Amino acid sequence: MANTSSPVQSQYLHEMGIDQWELIHPERLTGYQADLTVLPEGCKLLLVSDEKPEGKLAEMFERVLKSIKLDLSQALYIPSDQFTSVESNRVDWVWFAGCSPSIELDAKILQSPLLSDIDGNNQHRRDLWQQICAYD
Structure with a gap:
């Protein structure tokens, strides 16, 4: 304690x-x-993962955001163990990277391996792209 x-x-x-x-x-x-953490007003995408996008992974994350017409200022990262303490009903997208959704959501859901596993793996990138395109 x-x-x-x-x-x-x-x-x-x-x-x-x-x-x-x-x-x-x-x-x-x-x-x-627990009191739910309220997301910032402009947050459109929530990345739920145990791997924080930094360096090369952050660049890849930004490219994915651009593909869905978002920028870094509209995205927020949280570790998977904190997801249930966040009020996630205000976001348009929730991306679970390396973990699974634990509750039913109204947002558009992306589910993928960890960002480090996607980077450089054409099949994982294609799978992610197909999920994104399914919402257009």
Whole structure:
């Protein structure tokens, strides 16, 4: 567990003899419901993957975005274990790279291997392109 209160709050609690802690795994508590993270207004595509697009992979990711008429400012990356804590009903596209959708969504869904597996693999790129074209 980790202490997460502000310095002023910590001081008050310390003076009263009260320790404040944050649970590492609050989802393990019965009845726990996490607050959903609201996506930025302009977010049109959510990339859900355990591999963050950086360097060469970010360039490939940007090319895919351009193919669906989006740019990097309209896309957001989140690790797959955080997907259920995001309010995803506002995005047009959700791209699951290297993981599977865990809930039913109203958005256009792309499902592929990890970005590193797509890069340089013509069959994976073709499969992704066919998914994109299916929504046109």
